[in-house]
Amino acid sequence: MKIHLEKMTPEEIIPGFLGKMIHGEKMTLVYWEVKKDAEVPEHSHENEQIMQVLKGEFEFTVDGSTAIYKSGELIVIPPHVPHSGKALTPCLLMDIFSPVREAYR
Secondary structure: OOOOHHHOOOEEEEOOEEEEEEEOOOOEEEEEEEOOOOEEEEEOOOOEEEEEEEEOEEEEEEOOEEEEEEOOOEEEEOOOOOEEEEEOOOEEEEEEEEOOOHHHO
16 A cells, blocks of 8 residues: 555644554554654553654653654554653654554544
8 A cells, every 4th residue: 555645644642743544453653843842741552652853852751751852753652651741842653552552543
Protein backbone atom coordinates (compact mmCIF):
# COMPACT_ATOMS: atom_id res chain seq x y z
CA MET A 1 0.00 0.00 0.00
CA LYS A 2 1.47 3.36 -1.05
CA ILE A 3 0.74 6.21 1.35
CA HIS A 4 1.30 9.90 0.52
CA LEU A 5 1.76 11.88 3.74
CA GLU A 6 1.24 15.20 1.95
CA LYS A 7 -2.24 14.03 0.87
CA MET A 8 -3.31 13.00 4.37
CA THR A 9 -5.47 15.32 6.46
CA PRO A 10 -4.06 15.66 10.00
CA GLU A 11 -6.27 15.16 13.05
CA GLU A 12 -5.90 17.27 16.18
CA ILE A 13 -5.79 14.59 18.89
CA ILE A 14 -4.52 16.92 21.63
CA PRO A 15 -4.69 20.75 21.35
CA GLY A 16 -1.73 21.82 19.23
CA PHE A 17 -0.84 18.26 18.12
CA LEU A 18 -1.89 17.57 14.51
CA GLY A 19 -1.27 13.93 13.66
CA LYS A 20 -1.20 11.83 10.51
CA MET A 21 -1.81 8.24 11.63
CA ILE A 22 -0.85 5.11 9.73
CA HIS A 23 -2.01 1.80 11.22
CA GLY A 24 -0.51 -1.56 10.39
CA GLU A 25 -1.54 -4.92 11.74
CA LYS A 26 0.68 -4.66 14.84
CA MET A 27 1.86 -1.05 15.04
CA THR A 28 0.90 2.57 14.56
CA LEU A 29 3.09 5.30 13.07
CA VAL A 30 2.19 8.95 13.68
CA TYR A 31 3.72 12.10 12.18
CA TRP A 32 2.92 15.05 14.43
CA GLU A 33 3.05 18.73 13.55
CA VAL A 34 3.20 20.38 16.97
CA LYS A 35 2.63 24.05 17.73
CA LYS A 36 5.07 25.89 20.00
CA ASP A 37 4.08 25.59 23.69
CA ALA A 38 1.60 22.74 23.01
CA GLU A 39 1.66 20.20 25.83
CA VAL A 40 0.73 16.56 26.16
CA PRO A 41 -0.31 15.87 29.77
CA GLU A 42 1.21 13.04 31.77
CA HIS A 43 -0.26 9.70 30.74
CA SER A 44 0.70 6.08 30.18
CA HIS A 45 -0.54 3.30 27.92
CA GLU A 46 -0.01 -0.37 27.15
CA ASN A 47 1.97 0.46 24.00
CA GLU A 48 5.73 0.54 23.71
CA GLN A 49 6.54 3.89 22.07
CA ILE A 50 9.51 5.26 20.17
CA MET A 51 9.51 9.03 19.66
CA GLN A 52 11.86 10.87 17.28
CA VAL A 53 12.20 14.61 16.88
CA LEU A 54 12.43 15.36 13.17
CA LYS A 55 12.45 19.17 13.59
CA GLY A 56 12.45 21.52 16.57
CA GLU A 57 13.01 21.08 20.30
CA PHE A 58 10.72 19.03 22.52
CA GLU A 59 10.91 18.77 26.31
CA PHE A 60 9.97 15.25 27.35
CA THR A 61 9.49 13.84 30.83
CA VAL A 62 9.58 10.06 31.19
CA ASP A 63 9.08 8.44 34.59
CA GLY A 64 9.97 11.74 36.32
CA SER A 65 13.16 12.43 34.32
CA THR A 66 13.09 15.48 32.01
CA ALA A 67 15.32 16.13 28.99
CA ILE A 68 15.22 18.28 25.85
CA TYR A 69 15.22 16.38 22.56
CA LYS A 70 16.36 17.98 19.32
CA SER A 71 16.27 17.06 15.65
CA GLY A 72 17.58 13.53 15.09
CA GLU A 73 17.19 12.40 18.72
CA LEU A 74 14.97 9.52 19.83
CA ILE A 75 13.64 8.00 23.02
CA VAL A 76 12.13 4.59 23.75
CA ILE A 77 9.24 4.61 26.26
CA PRO A 78 8.37 1.21 27.74
CA PRO A 79 4.71 0.20 28.20
CA HIS A 80 2.85 1.66 31.20
CA VAL A 81 5.56 4.27 32.02
CA PRO A 82 4.18 7.77 32.75
CA HIS A 83 5.34 10.46 30.33
CA SER A 84 4.48 14.01 29.22
CA GLY A 85 5.92 16.67 26.96
CA LYS A 86 5.98 20.25 25.70
CA ALA A 87 7.04 21.74 22.37
CA LEU A 88 9.67 24.41 23.07
CA THR A 89 9.55 25.37 19.36
CA PRO A 90 7.28 24.34 16.51
CA CYS A 91 8.08 20.63 16.08
CA LEU A 92 7.74 17.75 13.72
CA LEU A 93 7.73 14.47 15.66
CA MET A 94 7.36 10.84 14.69
CA ASP A 95 5.90 8.26 17.07
CA ILE A 96 5.84 4.52 16.63
CA PHE A 97 3.53 2.48 18.86
CA SER A 98 3.32 -1.28 19.28
CA PRO A 99 0.78 -2.80 19.46
CA VAL A 100 -1.56 -0.60 17.39
CA ARG A 101 -2.58 2.56 19.28
CA GLU A 102 -6.32 1.88 19.26
CA ALA A 103 -7.10 5.29 20.79
CA TYR A 104 -5.88 6.87 17.51
CA ARG A 105 -8.10 4.87 15.16
